[in-house]
Amino acid sequence: MARIIREVMSSDVEVINPNDTLRDAAEKMRSLNVGPLPVCDGQRILGMITDRDIVVRAIALGRDPNTTQVADAMSSGIEYCFDDDDVDSVLRNMKVKQIRRMIVVDRNKKLVGIVALGDLSGEVSEQKVGETLEGISEPSSPI
Template identity: 90%
Template sequence: MARKIQEVMTRDVEVINPNDTLREAAEKMRSLNVGPLPVCDGQRVLGMITDRDIVVRAIALGRDPNTTQVADAMSPGIEYCFDDDDVDDVLERMRDKQIRRVIVVDRNKKLVGIVAIGDLSGEVSEHKVGEALEGISEPSSPNI
């Protein structure tokens, strides 16, 4: 029987509000030792902010992290999966979309966790994980 994402995901995910500043997001990332944070307005997931988003979409453009809001640098419209999705199906989507982590929601679209490629490594064959990592790691076209 196929394993479900709810069996391997990380629960109790820390989130950030879209009105918080980038400095607050960076501090939260530092204290939690993470690179991404889901951006939520209450229970509703609006997007994701990463340490890379902060650097590329704000700092590199000269924006002040003390006043720039998370909403101004986050990635909206992120990929998500349901907690009852099969591990193999989510791994395949991660490969196809070239992403290393996916937000997990319940059927009411309430945030319940996050799953990373590393969470899946012990759940499926090494071959499948290797294929997914190869797909995720393919270079994308630069934004010019």
């Protein structure tokens, strides 16, 4: 069993530029069949945009996806882990922060991958994954 994140993460991560439009992001998500995309300006991670961000932070507010930039709807200050972090500590952080995916960086904070709860499910006990999912699924307060 893998004990560190680099052994289970997905290293082939597509990113999007903060100046791209929400339509560009949505099209990339559709073609890749993914919900989140890291937002990067070169090697620097600025945030994350999800399909939900596009709907809740833009479309629901009447913003035009053809002209609204990714930077206007993305989440900044994202949670990340290091590629040499142990699986158990990442699971704990996912539970506490209520997130299903986490950006993975090296010790120079360069993007090297992404890890999802599903990636970890075969690496720890079903009980730990279940507890993490339960914590992630706790209802949050309405906006």
